[in-house]
Amino acid sequence: MTTDPLDAYWSRNFTWGVSTSSYQIEGAAKEDGRGPSIWDTRCLMKGRVANGDTGDVACDHYHRYKEDIALMKEIGVGAYRFSVAWPRLLPRGRGAANAAGLDFYDRLIDALLAAGVEPWLCLYHWDLPQALDDLGGWTNRECAGWFADYATLVARRYGDRVKRFATFNEFSVFTLFGYAIDWGAPGITDRQAHLKAIHHTNLAHGLGVETIRTLVPGASIGAIHNRQRILPETDTPENRTAAALLDAHWNTAFPDPQIRGHYPALLADAIEPYVEAGDMARICRPIDWFGLNHYGPIFAKAEPKAIWGYAWGKTPDEAPKSDIGWPVFPQLFRDELIEITRRYRLPIYVTENGAGGEDRPDAKGGYEDKSRIAYLQAHIGAMHEAIEAGADVGGYFVWSLLDNFEWGSGYSVRFGLVHVDFATGKRTPKASARWYAGLLRRARGG
Template identity: 70%
Template sequence: MTEPVVSPQELGRGFPAGFRWGASTSAYQIEGAVAEDGRKPSIWDIRCRIKGKVNNGDTGDIACDHYHRYPEDIALMRDAGLQVYRFSTAWPRILPRGRGAVNPAGLDFYDRIVDATLEAGMEPWLCLYHWDLPQALEEVGGWVNRDCAFWFADYAAVVAQRFGDRVKHYITFNESSVFTIFGYSMDWAAPGIIDKAAHLKATHHVNLAHGLGVDVLRDSVKGASIGCVHNNQRVIPETDTPENRTAATLLDAFWNHAFPDPQNLGHYPPQLAELMEPYVQAGDLARICRPCDFFGLNHYGPIFAKADPKNLWGFGWGSPPEDAPKTDMGWPIFPEMFTEELVDLTRRYRLPIYVTENGCNTGDVPDAAGVVNDPKRIVFLTRYITAMLKAIADGADVRGYMVWSLLDNFEWGSGYGNRFGIIHVDFETLKRTPKASFRWYKDLIAAHRAKG
């Protein structure tokens, strides 16, 4: 990637008044303290202990130790001038068995997070589910069990009743397409099931849980702003063959439409409608399609798909073109497709969009002076935020942006090998070091806020 040609100050001044800037994290990826104060295992605690499922045998046992170090992390966000902190609550920390008895210590922890976020002058955006289903629920079927949708609604009620006086922005789920495809058809994520019926049931039950959760939040929190976070990106055939085109079309349906379409349009995409029929009960789609206030978008780059008969649904991940720019982990960089996605989503769903994740992995480490320079990330952010500004000019209704991620953290199957943070974390000492991209982002935000 070449050097950016737009300064953060110039870029920040280009955004409309009222645009919100923030950062995102998730509970299992940063909290640690997995067996403290009453928390019980999630499906990811179990997966991390299965040999070969996570690089280097890494676990989230300690992660960034945000559970104990959150004051430092929130102080760093305040220093950056962030206006929004998007975090997730851990279901097994609040309801250790997934249902039944509430864990007061878990609620107390998130009280501290919420209060510290507000005291720092930021809005807390609370995501109810970022992949960490209580293992106790998995043992009775998890998302394959229709009852899980109702257990989720009960969990949402506990959270809303405790935090609704202070938290007004809620996200039901993070990237439902990702954790269902990877967890129920490819064994790339917990719970590691490969079964078509299980995948379809989990998809429908998560959708149902979303709708039930929206209603609970709407009834419980006065003035709530509610949405769901989807990972949307163009799916392109690796090469232009009939087999690859067919694979790309089906992957596109599962990845980009299986959740936002029923949640916002009231129906499954045509490619999936017949497959879903056995699991859709009378009235389900009306219970799923509940009014939302925003569309949360996680976006990194396009997917190149190929036919792969060894995979459950016949699609697989292909390789981007050899000459395509890529991040350090090989993800393709196409900012113009970010522009197109924002415009297309505005037209399709007619909801304000908040970009809830965008960023890139780089392998930067402190130099001899302890400074972390990450020029590749700065170039990436410059390109993608510029593309977002163009989308707004082209009619996209984008209201805010949250970088992924605040901290280097546990990146699921990649363990600690991929660093997405604007703050470096030494996983031996847990020392935090703001990177050059942190200062770049701080300058951008300051320039925008100074504009008034």
């Protein structure tokens, strides 16, 4: 496999970046007027997050953003994909805006631009204001309109400096794990709630696209989807059926209606009762790029007790795995890039790709995360192969700049290029940060 994808024919205009999200790094959860989110609430529920961890402090990026931007500049990235915290701007999800929250993102964006790092702003990365969840959240059709109002606030405030916008990050993860499998906030397990959340989030996306398009001249708008190959745990009819339905919920329930104008066949009948006249036209609005988050395949099995009849299966013992046990199949990443180009006909930006581990210090206090480097090398090489095969890929963002709050895993899993001591906040670049910096120097011809 090719592992040096820096041939001049595609590297000159390629975007190299890093990604984070608001709740996972910002901290300051109770400062400067920020309201609670559904993840603040979930963190208070016993047993829902490893070790009882919370995002109250996280990486303290709210106070240390200048230090983090300096790290981006040191690594040499050209772009930074981050998310804005809806409850920081609108503490109750709607109504009066919070001036301190608005000012924070002004400072962050201005500092990014001063450092020569392009801001890629994602409107939603799972931290719905708790006040809106109290009104039904994504199960309430009105939530699409609340999101459009929030998008209006963001576009008007930052659209003079930000031109790259994503509406949502990983629609299928937060809807499936929030409304069908109790792995995320708000922790509902109900078929109808899940179907409503899917459709209302799609509506919110379409309204958000139209809002940004109207208010930000020259905006480049996309949405970020997680797509992974869904494979049956074992090759039985029951497991194949389970894998096919999970594939519809995971891989096509959002990009198909948003880009192709219809729900996948396995989902269409179930969701039809919630579709009103004109909805599909509102959802299917022209966008400029496809954001892809990819880590590895998912193995599915039949589970009659689960509300949809499927569950996560066991990764085969012989399959290659990351340090945290996730399957590693770079060739499936290559195939996914080719398939997305064929199916959706949009430029692709890989907005998350990375490997998790414990990342313990060596005798000198450094972090020689060789397995992460191997993972990134293999996947960037696979991306290069996809491009050679015709995939339209315009950029690649590593997940993540920093070790951070990893949702239900709390702080027990680390994905960062930069180690964070969560007791002191100290940042220490790992070997992978130095490796990525070297790759980017070569990409620039340095």
